[in-house]
Amino acid sequence: MSTVQVYSVFYSLQGESTYMGLPCVFVRLTGCTIGCSYCDTKGVAAAVGETMSIADVIEKVKSFHCGLVEVTGGEPLQQESSLELLTALCDEGFVTLLETSGQEPVADVDPRVEIIMDIKTPGSGVAAILSDENIETLREKHAQVKFVITSRDDFEFAMVMEKKYQLTSMFPVHISPVEELDRRQVAGWVLTSKIPFRLQLQLHKIIWPNALGER
Numbered sequence: 001m002s003t004v005q006v007y008s009v010f011y012s013l014q015g016e017s018t019y020m021g022l023p024c025v026f027v028r029l030t031g032c033t034i035g036c037s038y039c040d041t042k043g044v045a046a047a048v049g050e051t052m053s054i055a056d057v058i059e060k061v062k063s064f065h066c067g068l069v070e071v072t073g074g075e076p077l078q079q080e081s082s083l084e085l086l087t088a089l090c091d092e093g094f095v096t097l098l099e100t101s102g103q104e105p106v107a108d109v110d111p112r113v114e115i116i117m118d119i120k121t122p123g124s125g126v127a128a129i130l131s132d133e134n135i136e137t138l139r140e141k142h143a144q145v146k147f148v149i150t151s152r153d154d155f156e157f158a159m160v161m162e163k164k165y166q167l168t169s170m171f172p173v174h175i176s177p178v179e180e181l182d183r184r185q186v187a188g189w190v191l192t193s194k195i196p197f198r199l200q201l202q203l204h205k206i207i208w209p210n211a212l213g214e215r
């Protein structure tokens with residue numbers, strides 16, 4: 001039986017996608033070598049975590065009696081077995097979300113999974129990690145896209161990516177400002193851009209600041 005390295009399995013509100021506000025079980029896997037400047041889960045990225053069989057993870061998820069599950073991290077796809085976990089969750093009938101950075105190929109992600117791809121902006125310091133190939137593959141998937149915005153430059157990067165890939169014609173595209181940015185200013189940028197971006201405030205951070213969404 002395959003295993004995954006798990007930081008935590010918890011029940012909370014989904015905070016940053018079109019599922020925002022819905023009760024959701026989170027499976028937070030450990031490990032990430034990307035190193036975004038604003039990473040709020042450095043402890044998760046560096047942790048080894050608990051080794052759990054996929055069957056045990058499924059049982060834990062079932063114990064919350066909630067139909068929506070998100071596999072997150074860290075960068076979940078840096079664990080090879082995460083693909084098996086995602087398929088197992090779909091097989092059990094869960095609406096299954098995957099939060100990923102775009103660094104790892106998504107081609108082998110189960111097509112029943114809804115991918116939430118966090119396209120890294122220049123402010124993350126790692127904007128080069130997304131390959132053209134991976135974003136082209138995303139077109140064949142059930143997906144949403146998120147840009148974490150740390151500055152006007154990051155917003156302009158999102159506009160360039162929109163122009164290059166016509167993202168909003170294929171996916172919900174979320175603009176997620178970091179807490180330090182003036183949200184009204186970002187709202188103004190969205191309005192004047194005339195692009196159907198969705199301004200998204202990280203709900204879980206508003207309700208449970210400094211708690212990684214865990215209550």
Ligand code: SF4
Nearest residue numbers: 032035036039074101
């Ligand atoms: S991809 Fe996520 S976990 Fe990894 S460094 Fe960036 S913010 Fe942190």
